[in-house]
Amino acid sequence: ILSTRQRMQGAKLPPGPKGWPFLGNAPELASANINGIIGIFKKWGQEYGAITQFSAMGDKQVILTDEKIARELFVKRGNKYSDRGAPHAVEYISMKQNPGFRPKDEGWRRQRSMMQSAVNITSINKYQSLMDDEATFTLHALVQSPDSFHGEFLRYSYSVLTTSLLGFSVRSASDPYIRQNEDFTAELMNSFRPDCFPSNVFPVLRKMPMWLMPSLRTMERLRKEYVDHMWAFRGRMEKKVKDGLATESIYKHFLLNRDEYSVTDEESVHTFQAMIDGGTRSPHNNLLTFLFLMMEFPQWQKKLQKEVDDVVGKDRMPSYMDIPNLPTVRAIVKETVRYRSIVAEMGIGHCLDTDDIYEDYFFEKGTVFNAIFASILMDKETYPDGELFNPARWLEPSYPTYKEPLTLYPHCRNFPAFGYGRRACPGVDFAERTLVIMFAKLGWTMNIRWPADENGNELRETLKYEPVPAPRPLKFSCKLEARDSERVNIVERAARNLNLH
């Protein structure tokens, strides 16, 4: 048996693009925005194979374009491949305390366990009638004002989380809580970008005096704002709980049962913030992408409506209790997430925390691995017609992705679009339910169509995304119309009986 050292001597380096001496491939990456980087990674993957290595200023990075390899490394060898290695600006602003970007240390483990208990299936079940109410509220708002879907979906994505995690509902997209978080998250997301924060790819800049480097000053300003915002919120929560004014929520439970949680106070404020930051953008993106896809693929909208109608009839709206009977809705959710991930999602790199060898390739400790959705979720064997939005792949036995029973499958757990292994998204069940409930209610109540000109010609658009790591669709138009007046009456009645905090 060869020792690791002996094996390493025989191991080779993975192929990859030639870089400049010392700079490596940094110049190419520094000049690209994030959407550009997805394209560069995909191109390199196609050129050099399933495992491609490149370097930027001495930092080694690997691109993985094959799901089996990504699982092999991130899941089976998860003890080595679960560190983070987030860009410098991200680590600086979040002070290595945000569980999404922080290294794999004891603090991250404590935060992970707190997140698991916050958004696990039992607590979702406990809070899912609130989620259902939030969806009804949204639907009612859309019936009243169909063009407000961008804002209403944003409000919904926030409010499902704030009601269960924090104990309050946000009633409008212009609520200061949303505005403040949105502005802040947009800046935090920008901190992934080498074009905005050159110190991400040029380590030498990190040591420069702040007065010389505007981007370092921006980082410090954001760090302070981030910290102040989280602690101010914590102060308000503590006061509400002390005064007996706080409604039931996971934050309240945390404050009242502090001993049950191992996180430090600082870790706890970052964990709540990370769940809001990580948990609002992606569902919002998927809700908007869904509208677009329903216009683009009306046959799937019809199938969704037929299934919901067959299951619940005309006299009541679908609710979370119908979910086991709505496989087509769940398939549309999963396929929407797949579609959006392919075109717009970058994911978060996993960092190797010890030297390793895989398939005769040697990887150095500290290498950052990027599993590319644009390739993995289009893999020809798993997704034979991968470029097509085709929810049938989750519903019909002829597809390799089909699984039974349909009361359970398709679901999003272990779906690569939510990441892998120990770093996999803790909010996967929560997100899935948020989307399934909204898609089902929307399909039951409304038709989703392209707007048309005065001659009835459809005014089609192509979907474009913002150039940031968790990008949202840019504004587009969509015609939402109630299917009939009885359904509208049912929505209005249900909305009158809502009991939101």
Ligand code: HEM
């Ligand atoms: C459609 C919705 C969502 C998608 C597609 C999504 C996707 C992802 C992905 C790809 C990762 C990186 C996993 C990895 O590194 O392997 C991740 C991590 C994370 N997600 Fe989500 N997510 C969604 C919703 C949510 C929700 C609702 C929450 C909160 C309740 C959440 C909280 C987080 C956090 C905190 C992390 C970092 C985990 C860690 O580094 O340990 N996400 N998500």
